[in-house]
Amino acid sequence: MSAVKTTEMAVPHAYRITPTQYPDRRGYFYEAFRSEELSELIGYPFVVRQANFSRSRAGTLRGIHGTVLPPGQGKLVTCVRGAVMDVVVDLRVGSPTFGRYDITYQDEESGIAVYLSDGLGHAFLALTDDACMNYLCSEVYVPGTMIEINPLDPDIAIPWELKGAPIMSDKDAGAVGLMEAAESGLLPGYEECLAHYAALRPPV
Template identity: 65%
Template sequence: MKISPTQVPGAFQVTPEKLYDNRGHFYEAVRAEVLAEAIGTPFSVAQVNYSVSAKNTLRGIHGTTLPPGQAKLVSCVRGAVLDIVVDLRVGSPTFGHHAVTYQDEESGVAVYLAEGLGHGFLALTDDTCMNYLCSEVYVPGTMIDVDALDPALALPWNLTEPPIRSAKDAAAPTLAEAEARGVLPRYEDCIALHSPVPGTP
């Protein structure tokens, strides 16, 4: 597999190499040691989630407070999506910046996002299914919601009609409002999660 950094530090695109034969194809979606070498830290899975969405559904932007933080490996296992990662880390040199990937069931492309990054996607087909491998279990009250249509973020959804959104997502604050409320993670705290502890090998 090929693991490539995106424009947002801590977010990586994972592109598998497929093996084809008369039955169809096979590929490795992720290999722990290869991913760890690319992202600079081990990634262990504590929870696996799925979402199923109708065409033109817009989910996000969602993140997790620190603590506990939650890294994710996200892939589209059915259908197709426009996937966007947003840097929610206050103090980050790329705070508010985004990285876009197109994911579909044929390509097998996935996106890894470190703690402190936000995620959202637009379903491009009906019955789109997304898979989330999460480093921490969900803890009620720790989700961060940011408006995916925040004009200041100017995310390139390329909408041709109003999207389908949950009431919670539609009422989410802008990035500036979320920062003012003090709910966003700090860049230095996110980086410290994977920094060596002084005095340890």
Template identity: 60%
Template sequence: MQIEETAVPGAYVVTPAQLPDARGTFYEVLRTDLLEQVLGHPFTPRQINHSVSRRGTLRGIHGVAVPPGQAKYVTCVRGAVRDVVVDLRVGSPTFGRHHVTELDPGSGRAVYVPDGVGHGFLALTDDACVCYALSATHVPGTQIDIDPLDPELAIPWGCEGAPLLSPKDANAPGLAAARAAGMLATWQAVAPGHLTDPPQGHGVRGEGARGEGTRRRGERP
């Protein structure tokens, strides 16, 4: 399993080792021990959500106020999505910067989204199913919504025509307005403990599931 930091400090792309055979394939979706080595703190899922979206649906940019905060571990279990994280932490050296990752079951990639960072995705297929493992349960009234089409963010969604947005997302404030309203967390409050500057490829490789031979830890029966 490979865990690599993105252009947004504290946000990671996780790529599992695949074990293909005549039956299909197998991979580990989440190894909290390896992830926590990188994060420097525990990640304990408290709630798991699924969303199913038709092609062209754009969800986001969403975050959770700090406190209480809410980290996410995002995977795509059916179809494909263009997944985006956005640094919403005021004072961060990468405030307003984004990172794009395409997620699908074939690659098995996942994205870890830390406290204070926004998240969204564009569904590239019909019935695209995204799974979120969350570090905290939902607290009504704490969600932060940012306009995903804000020119200041300049996210390269690659939409084919107008995206399908919820009324809430379509009417969400832009980054500057959200900052002025005091909606966003500060870098000092949520900065990753190992970082004082933008990331330089911090990450780990774990053994996880391995290749051919006799059955090993993590290998499916």
């Protein structure tokens, strides 16, 4: 029996993963990741090739970040301390849900994780001080392959729960909007992504 509950999000090929917790007088325990189950869910092997970690002050806004194809990069993201408003955005040009977003509230207590497939964008707002995020990535970082979209882009219109001006990197604050990125040819195509997923599936 699976130790997690999985739900496909409003953005196709993104999944919300909720673990089953086992509490006792010491605290609680849960399985955060099982390679075979995630691979079965997405339809092809998920191999962790890089793990990343970030720590953010309350009000920090990171993203929207993605990766061009090739190489692409699938991610399993989990808040391991504090709380965040986590957002997945469909960056695949030609997708029926292009530009759509879905929100997940993650915190250290729930253990909820989000998996986003290659071609999707990710951003989050730190709701607490010392918000720590863990990222398991299917590919290593390759310089020059990052996609940056402005998280405040009105064409996407994410309802960030800001209590003032967000804390952002210069790169994120100066990033282009979704439509400008699409017109420049920066974003992956939907059919290109579907072909990429199919190529990752093991032969029958």
